[in-house]
Amino acid sequence: MTRRRPKGRGLRSRRSLPAAGPDAGTILRLAVLLQAGIAPAAAWHHLAAAGDGSAAAVSTRIEAGAGVAAAVRAQGSAWAAVAAAWRIAETVGAPLAASLRGIASALDDGERSRAEVRVALAEPAGTARLMSWLPLVGVGLGAALGFDTLRTLAATPAGIACAIAGLALIFTARRWSSALVRRADPDDAVPGMGADLLAIALSGGVSIERAQRIVGDAGGAQLDAETRGILTLSRSAGVPAAELLRAGATLARHRARTDGRLRAARLSSRLLIPLGVCTLPAFLLLGVAPMLLSVLSATPLTL
Structure with a gap:
């Protein structure tokens, strides 16, 4: 799912885009991982390892000690x-x-x-x-x-x-x-x-x-x-x-x-x-x- 992108955003790497809006595919994959019994923090980590930039930002905040909901909210108002x-x-x-x-x-x-x-x-x-x-x-x-x-x-x-x-x-x-x-x-x-x-x-x-x-x-x-x-x-x-x-x-x-x-x-x-x-x-x-x-x-x- 595509969201509006601010000017100049194409010059940044994918991992430096925490302000992007949530992608339905990301949320759906996360739900599948959770349904399979994977812990929430580990599920975000697996998505980040698969190359999801938004998940990487959330996973980094979780590793720094933030709660999952707080780490997701820190992504910006779109999240x-x-x-x-x-x-x-x-x-x-x-x-x-x-x-x-x-x-x-x-x-x-x-x-x-x-x-x-x-x-x-x-x-x-x-x-x-x-x-x-x-x-x-x-x-x-x-x-x-x-x-x-x-x-x-x-x-x-x-x-x-x-x-x-x-x-x-x-x-x-x-x-x-x-x-x-x-x-x-x-x-x-x-x-x-x-x-x-x-x-x-x-x-x-x-x-x-x-x-x-x-x-x-x-x-x-x-x-x-x-x-x-x-x-x-x-x-x-x-x-x-x-x-x-x-x-x-x-x-x-x-x-x-x-x-x-x-x-x-x-x-x-x-x-x-x-x-x-x-x-x-x-x-x-x-x-x-x-x-x-x-x-x-x-x-x-x-x-």
Whole structure:
């Protein structure tokens, strides 16, 4: 599973990347090792020996005396859910391997959802970047047609005014389009993770109230309205809440995927606004206006 990478990260070795987000494959392999009876610290060590950079960082901290959950949390905020799940499972005595399998599934589902949304966003975002070059293409087109557009834009008062206004509009259009794309781009949070963590706590046999306290102490997210509704349903119907919570978490990720696709569809229409307000006027100022000014300057005035 691929995560966003900061600039310059490709210059570092794999073992020096503790800030990377958790990989579902790493968590799943860890669950298999634990299920086979390997101790948690040894499981991280085996993963590190196999070349997993994140596991190497965790294993180093464990060897230095840190607890497993603390060593995982030190990986950065992206690993908070994994660290919380580990601490919750240890606190309530829930099967750690099964808990990690659930977290791995949630991480994989969340990443698939983000990937689908970003693929859907790629086309309108690429079109916006391409159209932002249209005004500069107009300058080249005027020169290709034999008009001295560059001299007009650089040496005449009207041309300089057109150049300044056109470049300002290009800058505004690019910033505006980038802001629209960023707003539509999904974040790295995994929807439904709070419900998954609470389900791990409840699988240890504790009460709902104690499970909520344990999740909060482990650094889990605050319960949202939907999760509280699931707990209310569990109490009123007298059914176990853990499976309801897992189903609710899966549904939350499905809704996030659908919402992301809708954002991508709306983005195509919204990007037409900076195109019409900024890009097309910039094309007229940088491409069409210099040609007209060149024609007017070359035409002798007759009385």
